[in-house]
Amino acid sequence: MTKLMGLRGYWWIISALLVIIISSTGFLLYLSNDLEQESPLSEGYTPPSxxxxxxxxxxxxxxxxxxxxxxxxxxxxxxxxxxxxxxxxxxxxxxxxxxxxxxxxxxxxxxxxxxxxxxxxxxxxxxxxxxxxxxxxxxxxxxxxxxxxxxxxxxxxxxxxxxxxxxxxxxxxxxxxxxxxxxxxxxxxxxxxxxxxxxxxx
Amino acid sequence: MDNNVRNFWKAVTKIILLSMTFISPVIVFANYHTGYYYGHAPPNGVSAYIRTWNYNFAGQHFYVNYICVYLSAGFNWWFSTGFCKDYRQNYQLKYFVEKSDRNGAPGPEWISSPTPVSGTYYTYFVEKMSGSNWKAYVIGKYSKTKSLNPYAAADYGALVETTTSSIRIDGSHFNYISAKPGTGDWYLWEDKYNVITPPDSPYGLTTPHTYEFYAYGGG
Structure with missing residues (x-):
């Protein structure tokens, strides 16, 4: 039982770390993309290169x-x-x-x-x-x-x-x-x- | 043990869903394209018979149907015309002309009047005039002449573009897509060139001819 509780504890630590890493990466990407929206480059209708x-x-x-x-x-x-x-x-x-x-x-x-x-x-x-x-x-x-x-x-x-x-x-x-x-x-x-x-x- | 395994997978699912909440805005900002490019550059222009369609959407988005002259792949320069529905134009259907060349890309020039009518087909032209001048027009509707530098066509495109896959593009129909090799007639795009722009998911393309396509999907 103690062993199982220990395993569950690890899962939550790993889960929490994953959430922090993925969320902060996503948020930083979001911010950088949001800044790009201010660029004149993104205002036009742009055909694919x-x-x-x-x-x-x-x-x-x-x-x-x-x-x-x-x-x-x-x-x-x-x-x-x-x-x-x-x-x-x-x-x-x-x-x-x-x-x-x-x-x-x-x-x-x-x-x-x-x-x-x-x-x-x-x-x-x-x-x-x-x-x-x-x-x-x-x-x-x-x-x-x-x-x-x-x-x-x-x-x-x-x-x-x-x-x-x-x-x-x-x-x-x-x-x-x-x-x-x-x-x-x-x-x-x-x-x-x-x-x-x-x-x-x- | 079964409960523990179940709890583990529940936690993983929660993580994935939570992460998607943060990552999805990044995906949403990418523009989506579907249509044709010609793979060939007869020097004097491109034209297409394009259906105007109207789809209601919200938010800071747009959709566009247009023809374009590619001027450089290495600098990403072009000259285009077509119709759009754009939040910056209060979601009204508008004709537009846009250029990107060595001097920059100032953004679309919207034609305030007349405006395209949903359900109606118009033939759009981008045609080389004298010297460095190219004219974008629909006969009887609007005409804009721009000096382009460089002034030679490197390729042509006929495209549907959206800023979000939540815009449904089922009304898109391009027909009689043509190019102008000399000073006289316009010729339909030929089969021997490689023409399909792979559609960005979730959009798709029906291609009855090299000079005609229907675009669909989204929403």
């Missing part, structure tokens, strides 16, 4: 797929600050639509990665200059648009970096626009060096 619907493959597979549908892939050969390629996201291997992810930590998450490179097919540069700080120029003979204040529409990005803005360079090579997004600590000169180092993937 395209690559949420996609799948991840290796850079080599992406290159092979692009070659099969008649596109050459250029990749940076010089990356800043221990960044390494992780995965390429796509919604279809039959299209030249990819987001390549580079990360310090091996993350595959395109919303929060330090550097990403997106491919958008177009035979002209898809950005235009609208602010004095925007730059239209050429690098390696390729058309380039760059700005330091491009809005990023992911809550996760804003949470990680404390800002909704990123550095952006778009470079057109042939019929593909390569759209780079760099987190705030990567300098524009480092990002320019990334673009300068782009080479045909072999």
């Amino acid at each position: 395209l690559m949420d619907l996609g799948f991840a493959i290796s850079f080599d597979e992406a290159k092979t797929n692009l070659n099969k549908i008649g596109f050459n892939l250029y990749l940076p050969s010089n990356l800043p600050d221990n960044l390494t390629p992780t995965v390429a996201w796509t919604t279809s291997t039959q299209r030249a639509s990819y987001v390549f992810v580079f990360s310090k930590s091996g993350s595959r998450n395109l919303e929060t990665a330090e550097l990403i490179m997106e491919l958008i097919p177009s035979s002209s540069l898809i950005f235009y200059r609208e602010k004095e700080t925007d730059i239209l120029t050429e690098i390696n003979g390729w058309e380039v648009f760059m700005c330091e204040d491009a809005y990023v529409g992911f809550k996760e990005y804003a949470t990680k970096y404390g800002t909704q803005y990123a550095k952006l360079i778009c470079v057109r090579i042939g019929s593909l626009n390569y759209l780079f997004r760099a987190e705030p600590s990567i300098t524009m000169n480092e990002l320019i060096d990334v673009v300068k180092s782009m080479k045909l993937a072999s």
Whole structure:
């Protein structure tokens, strides 16, 4: 009988601990989510992120797929600050639509990665200059648009970096626009060096 | 011993129920989507024939039916138009236009008048005009032209979105979903592309054609 009472006592201690842990976790999540509701990011009608619907493959597979549908892939050969390629996201291997992810930590998450490179097919540069700080120029003979204040529409990005803005360079090579997004600590000169180092993937 | 086992499982059940009380608000805040994306980007626009429906709900919630141009997956930019029912618009059915591009996402621009009529179908267009301009419109109802940067379509979507699964979306019907490859005609979305956006539970999708769907569930 004493043994049973003892067991029952343990159950209630364990139960109480579980309640405290789960409840406080839930409450903290609730509070953080409630704060996010104050963010302008959550006020709009937001379609699901395209690559949420996609799948991840290796850079080599992406290159092979692009070659099969008649596109050459250029990749940076010089990356800043221990960044390494992780995965390429796509919604279809039959299209030249990819987001390549580079990360310090091996993350595959395109919303929060330090550097990403997106491919958008177009035979002209898809950005235009609208602010004095925007730059239209050429690098390696390729058309380039760059700005330091491009809005990023992911809550996760804003949470990680404390800002909704990123550095952006778009470079057109042939019929593909390569759209780079760099987190705030990567300098524009480092990002320019990334673009300068782009080479045909072999 | 049997009583002890029974008491143990009663306690576990209580813990789970109590925990759910705290965790459920987190789940409620996530938006739910169902519909199509095209997996293809003819350069000059998207359109759809969408039924207006009216479902009564309470609380700080909304539901939306819309078409959109995806501009970037890596930055999460788009341009959209459709109809909504939103607590911020006093639960009135409204047309809206919204954009997210390099300059930010200022939120939906609601059309004060005219308003969509429940049970009526309207054909919504998002069409590329000259330069960086895109026009969102329903013929004879409203028209808004916005300059987008970047200005090229990366993909298209046709979607139902809610902020809570307690909103029943059974009236949703999209038909004749089309894209505009050149300067002339609009073409129905083709079978050869991958089009279904997996519906967020508890919602579902009936897909008679690549260019048509019914969405259902919730409530």
